Amino acid sequence: MKDNRNTDNQALYGQYLKATHTLGRIMTLLVLLLLLAAPFAIGLFLEAMPNLGAAAKAFLGVGLVYLVSGIVEYLIYVPMLGAGGSYLAFITGNLINMKIPCAINARDIVGVKSGTPENEIVATLSIAASSLVTILVLALGVALMIPLQPILQSPVLQPAFENVVPALFGAMACKYYRSNRVIALIVLGVMSFLFVFVPSLIGSTSMMVIPSGALAIGLAYLSFRRQRKGREGSK
Amino acid sequence: MxxxxxxxxxxxxxxxxxxxxxxxxxxxxxxxxxxxxxxxxxxxxxxxxxxxxxxxxxxxxxxxxxxxxxxxxxxxxxxxxxxxxxxxxxxxxxxxxxxxxxxxxxxxxxxxxxxxxxxxxxxxxxxxxxxxxxxxVLVIFNGKAYSNRLSASALKPDAAGQGKTGSASFGDSAMTAMFIGLVSAYIASYIGQIVSENGLFTFSGNWLPLAVAVIAALAMLVFLKIREAKNAEWLDSFSVAGSMLIAMTCTIFLAKLM
Incomplete structure (x- = not known):
């Protein structure tokens, strides 16, 4: 009975994933086309089309950096977000400062394992809910822009809103550092050393996630192998 | 205009x-x-x-x-x-x-x-x-292949014959480690900012981001302790947002000290 149920679930999950990829690719492509077409529609409205030469020049100046960081983000974050979560997250953006911590937090709260159907479902639900909240907050904010602007931009509240990301990473660090103290201490130490001695790297922190993550994964692998050997030895 | x-x-x-x-x-x-x-x-x-x-x-x-x-x-x-x-x-x-x-x-x-x-x-x-x-662009053209490769690797049995999504999985450790790497890179950049932002070891950079991160971490620690002591699972849903709110409120007062 249990085997039948597992087979049914696997088939169901397979169908779900297949449909998610089809839907995800179509929707992402549509959004991409809309985003690329919008500047031309605005150009028609303003009677001033984009200057393609200037755009190409600027792309060579700054865009290539984003091309590299886009590839890196894709390679790193798809394994964290699963299929449905990835399509949604890349459409809605704000990955580092919201979607990734949000999905990881949700995964942790309900205790699901990576690579499982539960992880796929939880990540998609998490990204969908957080994206809708952002869309709603921004829509309300834009609708109430005139009364809200003096409050949100008041010099008193400004420092609080300028430090949303440090507050987010501080809270998340406590949660994850507690159960991985050695790895956290080494990675934080090495990265601090780099930023202190090469302060120009501070402006490229999003790129520095790569060596930092690689070091953390390397250390986690060593710890994993040691624990596995310990378990095998005790058998 | x-x-x-x-x-x-x-x-x-x-x-x-x-x-x-x-x-x-x-x-x-x-x-x-x-x-x-x-x-x-x-x-x-x-x-x-x-x-x-x-x-x-x-x-x-x-x-x-x-x-x-x-x-x-x-x-x-x-x-x-x-x-x-x-x-x-x-x-x-x-x-x-x-x-x-x-x-x-x-x-x-x-x-x-x-x-x-x-x-x-x-x-x-x-x-x-x-x-x-x-x-x-990448998720449109490569998302399916990349996800399938990741799923296949997660489900492939290891030497002990266990599926990697089982208890012996390295996938979870790798995800957690990657996240620790991400958070550490940012927190380390706040440390670097204080120490060397205005020249090596001048200790005159902006200390507010690190202070905010530390306060948020301490608030989170309190939430985690309460959750463990009272077995209050419901607190998980609000602990990150609550910690952030506490830290951001403190920032308003800390900024006045700068």
């Missing part, structure tokens, strides 16, 4: 609002599909509801931060375009940098309303769309 009224015209609100509405519908469709699939797969409905509640709560404060980005950019780009960019695909730190660089390359010196022209705006808008589309 005429350009600003055009950038805030009903046409631009309609265009940008329409795309945002389309993306909201996509989020609803994906969310509903995942919820239904979760139910069909036998995932506890209350766990899925907890995920939705926790994620929604989690997103409120960062969303207000993003709204400030919209307000900041609205002075030079009008409101509808930054609203679209930061609701869909964009990220606060990217958008401002790209818009600034684009403004320089179209010859208006920098991102300001005084030099803004129709051509400059449409070029900036195109560049903002083009520069930050690579994640979407």
């Amino acid at each position: 005429e350009i600003l009224s055009k950038l805030n015209s009903p046409f631009l609100y309609l265009l940008c609002g329409g795309i945002i509405l389309f993306v909201a519908v996509i989020c609803v469709v994906f969310g509903v599909r995942a919820y239904r699939a979760g139910k069909a797969l036998g995932i506890d409905v209350s766990r899925m509801k907890r995920v939705i509640a926790a994620s929604a709560t989690f997103a409120v404060l960062p969303s207000v931060g993003i709204l400030l980005g919209v307000i900041a950019l609205s002075g030079s780009l009008g409101t509808p375009w930054p609203w679209l960019r930061l609701s869909v695909i964009g990220a606060l730190h990217y958008e401002t940098q790209v818009a600034e660089a684009a403004a320089e390359s179209v010859g208006i010196g920098g991102l300001s309303l005084s030099g803004m022209t129709g051509e400059a705006f449409s070029t900036i808008a195109l560049l903002m769309s083009f520069c930050i589309m690579w994640g979407m």
Whole structure:
């Protein structure tokens, strides 16, 4: 009975994933086309089309950096977000400062394992809910822009809103550092050393996630192998 | 001023609002599909509801931060375009940098309303769309293959014959480690900022981000201790948002000390 149920679930999950990829690719492509077409529609409205030469020049100046960081983000974050979560997250953006911590937090709260159907479902639900909240907050904010602007931009509240990301990473660090103290201490130490001695790297922190993550994964692998050997030895 | 009224015209609100509405519908469709699939797969409905509640709560404060980005950019780009960019695909730190660089390359010196022209705006808008589309492009053309490869590797039995999603999985450790790497890179950059931002070992940089991170971490520790002592699982849904709120409130007072 249990085997039948597992087979049914696997088939169901397979169908779900297949449909998610089809839907995800179509929707992402549509959004991409809309985003690329919008500047031309605005150009028609303003009677001033984009200057393609200037755009190409600027792309060579700054865009290539984003091309590299886009590839890196894709390679790193798809394994964290699963299929449905990835399509949604890349459409809605704000990955580092919201979607990734949000999905990881949700995964942790309900205790699901990576690579499982539960992880796929939880990540998609998490990204969908957080994206809708952002869309709603921004829509309300834009609708109430005139009364809200003096409050949100008041010099008193400004420092609080300028430090949303440090507050987010501080809270998340406590949660994850507690159960991985050695790895956290080494990675934080090495990265601090780099930023202190090469302060120009501070402006490229999003790129520095790569060596930092690689070091953390390397250390986690060593710890994993040691624990596995310990378990095998005790058998 | 005429350009600003055009950038805030009903046409631009309609265009940008329409795309945002389309993306909201996509989020609803994906969310509903995942919820239904979760139910069909036998995932506890209350766990899925907890995920939705926790994620929604989690997103409120960062969303207000993003709204400030919209307000900041609205002075030079009008409101509808930054609203679209930061609701869909964009990220606060990217958008401002790209818009600034684009403004320089179209010859208006920098991102300001005084030099803004129709051509400059449409070029900036195109560049903002083009520069930050690579994640979407990759997920369209390679997302399925990459996800399938990851799933196959997660399900492949190891030497002991166990599926890697079982207790012997390295996948979970790797995900957690990657996240520790991400958080550590940012916190280390705050340390570097204090120590060497204005020259090696000058200790005169901005200390507020690190102070905020430390306060948020301490608040989180209190939440975790209460959760463990009282077995209050419900607290998980609010602990991150609560810690952030405490830290951000403290920032207001700390900033006065600077």
